Amino acid sequence: MSPPAGRLQGGYSVVVEDLSRSFGDFCAVDRISFQVKDGEIFGFLGANGAGKTTTIRMLCGLILPTSGRGLVEGLDIGKEAEEIRKIIGYMSQKFSLYEDLTVSENLEFFGGLYGLSHAQVTRKVKESATAADLEAFSGRRTREIPLGLKQRLALTCAVMHNPHVLFLDEPTAGVDPISRRDFWALIHELASGGTTVFVTTHYMDEAEYCNRLAVMHKGRIAASGSPKSLKNRYQKGSIEEMFIGLVGRERTADDD
Amino acid sequence: MGRIGAIVKKETILLRRDRILMALMLIMPLVQLVILGYVLSSEIRGIPAVVCDLDRSRLSRSIPRRLSSSGYFKVIAVENEESSVAHYLDRGLASVAVVIPHGFSKDLISGVGTGIQLLLDGQDSNTATLAAGYLTGILESFIGEQISDPLKTLPEGAVPAFLSPDIRIRYNPDLRQKDFMVPGIVVMLLTMITTLISAMGLVREREIGTLEQLLVAPVKKQELLIGKIIPFAVVGFIELAISLLFAKLWYEIPIRGSIGLYMLMVTVYLFTTLGTGLLVSTVARTQQQAMFITIFLLIFMMIMSGFIFPLENMPKNMRWMASMNPMSFMVRVTRDLFIKGAGFNPLYKQGMMLAVFGLIVFSVAVIRFRKRMS
Numbered sequence: 001m002s003p004p005a006g007r008l009q010g011g012y013s014v015v016v017e018d019l020s021r022s023f024g025d026f027c028a029v030d031r032i033s034f035q036v037k038d039g040e041i042f043g044f045l046g047a048n049g050a051g052k053t054t055t056i057r058m059l060c061g062l063i064l065p066t067s068g069r070g071l072v073e074g075l076d077i078g079k080e081a082e083e084i085r086k087i088i089g090y091m092s093q094k095f096s097l098y099e100d101l102t103v104s105e106n107l108e109f110f111g112g113l114y115g116l117s118h119a120q121v122t123r124k125v126k127e128s129a130t131a132a133d134l135e136a137f138s139g140r141r142t143r144e145i146p147l148g149l150k151q152r153l154a155l156t157c158a159v160m161h162n163p164h165v166l167f168l169d170e171p172t173a174g175v176d177p178i179s180r181r182d183f184w185a186l187i188h189e190l191a192s193g194g195t196t197v198f199v200t201t202h203y204m205d206e207a208e209y210c211n212r213l214a215v216m217h218k219g220r221i222a223a224s225g226s227p228k229s230l231k232n233r234y235q236k237g238s239i240e241e242m243f244i245g246l247v248g249r250e251r252t253a254d255d256d
Numbered sequence: 257m258g259r260i261g262a263i264v265k266k267e268t269i270l271l272r273r274d275r276i277l278m279a280l281m282l283i284m285p286l287v288q289l290v291i292l293g294y295v296l297s298s299e300i301r302g303i304p305a306v307v308c309d310l311d312r313s314r315l316s317r318s319i320p321r322r323l324s325s326s327g328y329f330k331v332i333a334v335e336n337e338e339s340s341v342a343h344y345l346d347r348g349l350a351s352v353a354v355v356i357p358h359g360f361s362k363d364l365i366s367g368v369g370t371g372i373q374l375l376l377d378g379q380d381s382n383t384a385t386l387a388a389g390y391l392t393g394i395l396e397s398f399i400g401e402q403i404s405d406p407l408k409t410l411p412e413g414a415v416p417a418f419l420s421p422d423i424r425i426r427y428n429p430d431l432r433q434k435d436f437m438v439p440g441i442v443v444m445l446l447t448m449i450t451t452l453i454s455a456m457g458l459v460r461e462r463e464i465g466t467l468e469q470l471l472v473a474p475v476k477k478q479e480l481l482i483g484k485i486i487p488f489a490v491v492g493f494i495e496l497a498i499s500l501l502f503a504k505l506w507y508e509i510p511i512r513g514s515i516g517l518y519m520l521m522v523t524v525y526l527f528t529t530l531g532t533g534l535l536v537s538t539v540a541r542t543q544q545q546a547m548f549i550t551i552f553l554l555i556f557m558m559i560m561s562g563f564i565f566p567l568e569n570m571p572k573n574m575r576w577m578a579s580m581n582p583m584s585f586m587v588r589v590t591r592d593l594f595i596k597g598a599g600f601n602p603l604y605k606q607g608m609m610l611a612v613f614g615l616i617v618f619s620v621a622v623i624r625f626r627k628r629m630s
């Protein structure tokens with residue numbers, strides 16, 4: 001279950017150097033560089049349109065970078081996308097399960113998509129921390145289950161194949177606080193199992209759960225470091241204040 | 257196989273649970289077959305006709321009665337002067353005027369050869385064409401009878417010029433329009449359903465966001481496309497089975513050729529329709545766009561297929577387009593196989609053409625499909 005070392009460079013699971021992506025003449029991601037350590041929970045903060053989703057999509061091999069370089073588990077995001085797909089899990093921002101499939105049919109399908117047998121899927125679901133809830137709703141159509149459980153189901157589907165790196169794009173958007181706590185319990189469990197977790201969020205309390213953070217603003221990384229070091233550096237009591245200070249300041253500056 | 261199997265299974269469950277789609281699949285063939293079947297194969301009866309008898313012989317005098325008794329025409333007047341005929345056509349009182357020339361009877365019996373002039377109201381060219389066909393048929397059989405009558409033997413060696421030797425109608429002797437039209441409708445239904453369903457399939461997943469999850473999985477694009485397509489092909493066969501059953505039981509359409517051979521042809525044809533759908537889904541961003549593009553293509557394919565409008569009547573410079581249209585091949589194959597009972601050899605060429613089309617369309621779709629987002 002633990003990721004194979006070796007291809008990793010100095011213990012980094014994700015390495016990004018000067019990565020850019022433009023749509024026409026609009027630069028959505030502008031020469032960003034950062035590293036994610038193996039096994040850590042890396043938080044990606046940013047206002048709407050900051051470029052978080054675009055970055056994740058590049059790392060998952062879904063869109064090509066305009067320039068720059070990115071490695072996931074030592075594999076090049078431009079040339080080795082097919083290899084990367086085997087070792088990553090991805091929950092897109094608009095993660096959609098098949099609403100007309102039942103809970104267990106969704107699990108079965110995503111398992112099958114990753115080449116898992118029926119028995120393997122069953123075992124995997126049993127092992128999962130949400131096994132009880134998934135079991136209770138297993139025969140229900142996915143459109144009928146609570147959003148919090150939907151997100152946990154989606155996460156279970158995304159990690160069916162024990163990925164080394166997990167990309168989560170705003171996985172808890174619109175979910176109530178209790179469900180968010182449950183969801184983060186799952187993330188911590190995965191991370192302690194050795195999975196690197198790359199997660200974007202708008203919730204500042206969630207940012208505090210991360211080992212390290214990067215704050216993205218208008219396609220650039222405005223700041224990065226551990227939550228504690230960021231708060232210290234910007235002399236703020238919370239990540240929220242730090243974020244507003246950082247993003248708000250630049251915003252006003254731009255408006256002039 | 258595991259991955260393709262998972263996709264096939266998922267797609268099948270989703271199709272089955274789509275109530276509206278299922279209802280549409282059952283109702284559409286029935287409604288289309290009932291309505292189109294009757295509309296398209298309707299015969300025109302009681303066409304108002306005026307006869308101008310310049311011959312005034314015993315033979316010519318029996319022509320109006322003959323026209324009326326066929327049921328296709330209603331003779332509203334018999335005139336003896338050519339000049340009075342125009343009035344009926346101009347006023348719209350008659351759609352057809354039959355002018356029997358002087359000496360008609362004499363020339364016919366002596367074997368000199370003769371003609372009958374038909375004046376048709378061409379405003380409704382469709383009716384005119386049909387009327388001309390009926391008239392020719394009726395007059396020919398009438399004259400044929402007169403000549404073969406032993407009492408009026410022709411001079412040695414004389415062949416009445418009026419009769420051309422192969423007017424006899426082959427394969428569909430009762431001129432059953434339905435036998436001709438219904439196979440076309442069967443092909444139309446098959447084409448519509450499979451092209452549309454395949455065009456919507458991927459675009460829909462793109463819209464709801466599940467495509468992104470599929471693209472990020474370690475699945476080859478061929479596996480993904482094949483997995484999506486197989487259930488659609490099954491839908492096509494179910495649709496076909498319903499249509500054929502209906503054609504057979506309701507319209508009593510003969511299916512003289514081999515069903516096995518037909519299934520083979522359909523399978524080959526499905527590569528074209530499903531491939532066209534896939535191709536559309538690589539172009540369209542939304543389901544709405546996919547729908548419009550597909551409908552545009554379908555209308556074009558149908559008009560140029562010879563299914564409603566005979567290809568022979570098309571201008572020459574348009575006919576090459578029809579010859580590039582896979583649906584026109586499938587319509588031909590279906591008619592030949594059903595009506596003539598054509599076997600493998602006569603259908604081989606069309607089959608090959610269909611295979612080539614299918615291969616091209618499908619390959620282009622697969623090549624165009626990217627495992628990345630735009």
Ligand SMILES: Nc1ncnc2c1ncn2[C@@H]1O[C@H](COP(=O)(O)OP(=O)(O)OP(=O)(O)O)[C@@H](O)[C@H]1O
Nearest residue numbers: 023028046047048049050051052053054055093630
């Ligand atoms: N395919 C595309 N074509 C054109 N512009 C795009 C495309 N995808 C994203 N953009 C633009 O790039 C910018 C960054 O988008 P992105 O989705 O990466 O932001 P985000 O940080 O994920 O925002 P959010 O918090 O709203 O999800 C936005 O201005 C967006 O409009």
Ligand SMILES: [Mg+2]
Nearest residue numbers: 052053054093
């Ligand atoms: Mg986003």
